[in-house]
Amino acid sequence: MILKFIIGRIGIDKTSGEELLGEILKSNTCLLVLDGLDEWQHPERCHSGERIPHVQTSWENCTLLITTRPYKLAELKIGLSKIGKHVMVNGVSNPEKLVENILSRLNDLPSTGMSHNPEGTRTLLNHELCIKEIQENNLWHFSECPIVLAHIVWLSYKRRLLTDMKLSDLYETLLKERCSESCDKERCSESCDKSNSSPRSKYKEIIPTLSKIAFAKLFAEDENQTIVFEIDAEENVNFESQKTASLESGIISCTNVPGDSPQYYFLHKTVQEYLAALCISKDIAKCCSHIKHTYKNNRRESGISLSQILIFLCSIDTKAAEELSKEMNELFTDFCDRYGYPFFEARMLQDTILQGQKELDRSDYSGRNLCLKHIYDTNAATVLNVKTNQSRLVSLEINEILTEYKGTDNVLDLKNLKSLKYLRLWTKSVKDIIGLNLSHLVECSITFETPQLAPNLTSTFYNNDIECLQTLKKLVLSNLTDIHWLHKDSERKGIQKLFKCMVLRRRPHRGSEQKGILDLRRLGNLESSYRSWIERNILLRCGESTSV
Known part of the structure; x- marks a missing residue:
């Protein structure tokens, strides 16, 4: 095959060409490049048992370079002893140059493809x-x-x-x-x-x-x-x-x-x-069930890896996309319950759902909406404007740390969030919170940019039975100046568990006659170990020196 091809290019008769080429390949150093093993077929008249293109044994100075797709080499099961060097090309260093x-x-x-302008002339x-x-x-x-x-x-x-x-x-x-x-x-x-x-x-x-x-x-x-x-x-x-x-x-x-x-x-x-x-x-039901089983039993991840599949489904089958979005939210919630709330991945989940919704809206005009139970925003005033069932929201994160503060004193209303389990708030504009449901809270982190009395938030903690916080694993309150609700019935069952998961970050209120003084005397009936834990955490996390 090699001789026939080269002789044809030289343009001389077969006999003379074979003799001339044979002498050249025997006496000179040559590189024979065979491009495309996956497209090669063994000549019918060749009686050699070789499964790859082969050369005469007398061509000692010739190097044979064969290119192929990986599957063909695997299919032929060629031993390493027959390969001088195996190089796998994984990509290009400069794809822009390749384009x-x-x-x-x-x-x-010559005038192929459809690269023509309206006038019919070719456009490069x-x-x-x-x-x-x-x-x-x-x-x-x-x-x-x-x-x-x-x-x-x-x-x-x-x-x-x-x-x-x-x-x-x-x-x-x-x-x-x-x-x-x-x-x-x-x-x-x-x-x-x-x-x-x-x-x-x-x-x-x-x-x-x-x-x-x-x-x-x-x-x-x-x-x-x-x-x-x-x-x-x-x-x-x-x-x-x-x-x-x-x-x-x-x-x-x-x-x-x-x-x-x-x-x-x-x-x-x-x-x-x-x-x-x-x-x-x-097969939507069967596949979603299999995904759920796999992630809960064999994966330690939040389900974010399903993002690309969801985007595809939004333009393939909108019902399947809706079901998978529900499954992703459930997997994310389950992950939070087992390993804690991953705020960065929560943002990724929301971005995926919103991107998928755009793709879905292009494919379906029935008004079908993807499921979103985990919300993130950088503005407390607009965070709940996202199309979703607020009563089913599981997590809410508002981070205004990089947002320009315009001086409005907002009260964040969470009364519709009946199923909220994870709340993470870092705010410059919000001065108080109303309607916070404590019954399902697992993690709650509230950070005011400046010290706030937040009477409604304080009242929520004060008026709720402490036993409603049995599910709470983490409570962070930063710059909340009124913590007198801690003193209420401090000996009740469950208060000690609350103190174990609580972190207080408190800056002394400017102008106060009791500047820098936090009274823990009414917690004296607690076990000494819990009292010591509270004192240690408050002292270590205060912005200024504090007396206890």
Whole structure:
């Protein structure tokens, strides 16, 4: 095969060419580059048992460089003894330059694609505008995968990368392009069955199978088998019959270390998440139940990792998206109950739900809303304007530390938040809080920027039975100047538990005759260990020196 190709390029007769080339390859140092092992077929007349392209043993000075997709090397199970050096190319160091090079070559092509202006004349594409378009479509993360980036540039070149495309449509187009390319290669092969090689039929055959595998592996019990995994042939009969087509499309790939089972992985994690979303849309109840079981028993995370799947579902199946949003909120609540409130992840959850709602509104006009039980805002005046059922809110965080204070004395009304378990408030504008329901509170952290009497908040603590705080694990009150409610019936059952989870940060009120004095004498009946704990925490956390 090598001789035939090179002789054809030289343009001399076969006999003379073979003799000349044979002498050159024997006596000179040559590099033979064979591009695309995954597209190579062994010559029918060759009787060698080699499973890869081979050279004459007399070509001692020749180095053979073979390029291939990883799955083909794994499929052939070639031993390391037959490979001088194995190099895996994982990406490019400068994807911007790659886009520029691809467009440069496409612009050199004679009037192909759809790069024409309304007048019918050809318009050359600018690589900077192309990169901007890819970034605006949230696809630049594919820049780490050269083959996918090349496809996206190709879509842009053909004007198929539209700004208003739904995310699921964009990924569907991308995967269909992969199938189309593999079918084009098949048509070039003499052994191709042309009746079964259309991109549409191949896509319909392999996508349902791959979506089930994507879901099963992404939510496997063993977290180490989610991205790179083995596929059991007996459990995945359909995949065995479609493995070649799946691998040739490049949607899924395979590597193999001699002595180990083949390891599979999808083109990109977001491709796996898109396929998993397709699987969920086919059986919502069963898949959500499986996700819930996996996270509660085999994951120590809050469910934020489901974010990308939710975004896909918002444009695939709005009912499935609604159900998954409920599941994500429940998983987040369960995580908070077990490990504490993760304020940073709470913001990520809200951002995901709001982004998903925008995607859902583009796909569904029925007014369906995603579930959101955990709210974060930087403005106390607008925090409860988010579309959600306030009575079901589980956590509320308001952080005005970086917000410009305009001097309004607001009272935060929380009377509708009947199920609130986690409250985190750092405020400049709020001077008092009304309607705080203590019955379900697990963590409560309230920080006023300046010392406040907050009579309504104080009254809430004073008038509620201390036993309603049995679920409380953490209580932080900073710059609350009136803490006389602590003195009320201090010997009652449960007050000692409250003191164990309580932190007081108190700055002395300016102008007070009792400046810097906190009277704990009425807590004298407490066990000495609890009293010592309270005194120690107050002393260590006061902004100024304090007498006890």
